[in-house]
Amino acid sequence: MTDGQIMEPPQIFARRAGDGWVLHMEGVEPTYIRRLDGAIERGRNLMEAGEVPGVEQGIVLKIDLGDELNQRVKASTQATVDAHKAQMAAAVELRRTAAALNEHGLTGRDIAHVLGVSPQRVSQLLNDQQARG
Structure with a gap:
């Protein structure tokens, strides 16, 4: 070396x-x-x-672990990574959607009803979106 x-x-x-x-x-x-x-x-x-x-x-x-189990472990690990990425993308889209609804004049309670989340979650989403710009 x-x-x-x-x-x-x-x-x-x-x-x-x-x-x-x-x-x-x-x-x-x-x-x-x-x-x-x-x-x-x-x-x-x-x-x-x-x-x-x-x-x-x-x-x-x-x-x-041998070819079959090695492939299963690799596939399941990749599925977990993919699911995490999808969850992160969904969270970004949820924040953007809450902000768009807010910009269109919906109240926090109405946004909560439309998105199927609690009013407290809407507050978090809007605060997160404002903090991220």
Whole structure:
């Protein structure tokens, strides 16, 4: 490695084995662990003992559940991210709509009725919209 080059942190690859996990790391013999919540600490200890470079920068844990389950985990994680983005976009649109209704002279209570929210929520939406500009 040359000066100024950023070293990637070492990785632990966890693969299911029986009722636990086998941890695979470069420069260290594989080891068995019962639960994943101790994998990084165990891996760090073994890599430090084996003088694996980069441990001080952190460790990346990669979990291999096989193709089918890996794809399911990836899809469900992406669905959660997409849902969060949609919720954020919906909140922006709700603030804009409340502001537009307000600009058209509707009262807070009427806006609440139209949007199906409480009058207190309308107040929050209008205050948020004003603060955001």
